[in-house]
Amino acid sequence: MRMVTRVREGEGEGPSSPPVYDSRVTTAQPTPATVLAALKSPKLLTVEILGGLVTAFALIPESLSFAIVAGLDPKMGLYAAFTMACVTALLGGRPGMVSGAAGSIALVIFPVARDHGVEFLVATVILGGILQVIMGALGVAKLMRFIPRSVMTGFVDALAILIFTAQLDNLIDVPWAVYPLVIVGLLVIVGFPKITTRIPAPLASILLITLAVVVFAIDVPTVGDQGELPESFPGFGIPDVPFTLDTLSIIAPYALALALVGLMESLLTAKLVDDLTDTHSDKTRETFGQGIANIVTGFVGGMGGCAMIGQTMINVKQAGARTRISSFLAGAFLIILSVTLSDIVGKIPMAALVAVMIVVAVTTFDWNSVRTLRVMPLSETCVLVVTVIATVITDNLAVGVILGVLTAMVAFSRRVAHLTHVEATGEGTYRVEGQLFFASSNDLVYQFDYAGDPDQVSIDFSATTVWDSSTVAALQGVREQYARRGKTVTFTGLDATSQGYIDRLEGKL
Structure with missing residues (x-):
């Protein structure tokens, strides 16, 4: 079992509490509190x-594949993975999390590339990054608490299912x-x-299977079959698009979608890693990091991206990195291997990577969520199921999470609404709770006896709060119903919030 040290912030500033042990991971090694601690320990x-x-x-293979999904040169996926991973590692708020060219981003930007070309797509990525930086300044990351x-x-379970189903193309025909x-x-x-735990098991598996395929000349699909690897490092360039309002009107909707989808997946992944490592990360800093990374990615000709959940699980859960x-x-390794050792990297069998991703899927799935379905409240079970089904059907984690949150809001509203009741405490007196x-x-x-009550009615609101214009x-x-019968009603016990709503809105609705 691996020793996991609780720390206050993403890199562990300040003293840490006593270590706890986490048996959910396979690599036995203590968690370093800081980069400096790791550099001091071989x-x-x-x-x-x-x-x-x-x-x-x-x-590498996923970056190539997602670029192809978006109708782009495969190299754009690798360039995005390189810059997203490196920039977010330096500027992001969640140590150990890996960003790159993601499938959800590919789906968002595909229409831009198809209808307007690569230059407009690059401009979209840059604008999306700028919007993410603005969202960071506005504190959007704080919405995670809701x-x-x-x-x-449901997000974690759907993620595991999507990781597994994504491997089926490499297992069929x-x-x-x-x-x-x-x-x-x-x-x-x-x-x-x-x-031994000195070498990560996934790396050992990749090396062993690659060696077997090369030595025995086994004819199976390889990384090289997914797309052409780049022959040079990415260079800096400004997108060749007109700087006009027409251009902005074309790219703005897709840039906003990229910003929202990318941040949602990244922040949820950061929260997942927080839970796995029992540490806290700076979500606002991660928002800024993702935005700056997308801006840089756009200027080097990448397709944009966000946190890569499967690769993050490999890094944190399988390899034990922190x-x-x-x-x-x-x-850094991705771009170096792709450019300088493309012939060797191209020979890695897809079967080796499929095995790694299957293990990631199985270990990511929260099996306890299935065992506890019988004892969970029905409303929470519905929220979980809606999140999973919506995500799997749409192949979009953001859609699943949004529908899950909406379902949770409806369920919560119904539950709280049923706890509200009106009690008659005497003749012409009521208490609302x-x-x-x-x-x-x-x-x-409909809760009051307008006809039978006396001319003076009192309603006590000391056990409740008025929250909205409705x-x-x-x-x-209620006042109007009593007034029609020549009676008056007095509201008592109103707190400051309730009285404020009534003073501002009564008679104006």
Whole structure:
């Protein structure tokens, strides 16, 4: 089991509390509190370097594939993975998290490339990064606190399912030799840590299977089959588009979508890594880091990106890396290997990477969420299921999370509304209990005996709070019902918030 040290911030500033042990991961090594601690320890530094290397291997084929999905030159995916990984490692708020060219971003930007060309796409990426920086300044990251646990659990489970289903293309209609190679890869990843933990099991699996394929000349799909690797490092350039309002009107909607989808996936991934490592990260800093990374990516001709959840799990959960070193090296190794060792990297069998991703999917899935479905409240179960189904059907984590949050809001509103009730405490006196808002105040006007009450009626609101204009309108309706019968009603016990709403809105709705 690996020792995990709780720290206050992403890099562990300040004293840490006593270590706890986490059996969910396979690599046994203590968690370094800082980059400096890793640099001072050859053992920890080795873990960070090897973590970056194995993550780079996993980044290459997906970066190529996602660029192809977006209808782009495959090199644009690799350039994006390089800059996103390196820049967010330096400027982001979640050490150990890996960013790159993501599938969700590919889906968002595909229409721009198809309808307007690569130059407009690059401009879209730059504008998307600028919007993310603005969102960071506005504190958008703080909205993460409104995502309930059931949505987070659904997000994790859907993520695991998507990681697994993404491998099916490499398992269907392929040479029969792929299947035993995948099985061998799985066995190595599971069994290798029992022999030694000095080398990450995924890296050992990739090296072993690649060696077997090369030595025995096994004809199976390889990384080189996914697309052409670049022959040079990326250069800086300004997109060749007219700087006009027409251009802005074309790219702005896609840039906003890129910014929102990228931030949502990145912040959710950061929260997931927080939970896995029992540490806290700076979400606002991560928002700025993602924005600056996309700006840089656009200027070097990349397709844009966000946090790569599968590769992050490889880096953090499988390899045991914890600091910015591994994240930075993942990007650095990717571009160095792609440019200088393209012939060798191109020979890596896809079966080796499929085995790694299958293990990531299985270990990422929250199996406890299935076991606890019977005892969970029905509303939370519905939220989890909606999040998972919506994500899997749309193949978009952002859509799933948004629908999950909306479902949770509706479920919460219904639950709280049912806790609101009106009690008659005497002749012409009432007491309202519970929270009054749009969902609970609709029936408020029907809770009083307008005909039978005396001329003077008192309603006590000391056990409730008025939260919106819908409630003020309902209370106005109560006054009007009594007024039609020549009676007066007095509201007592109103707190400052409730009285403020009534003073501002009564008679104006």
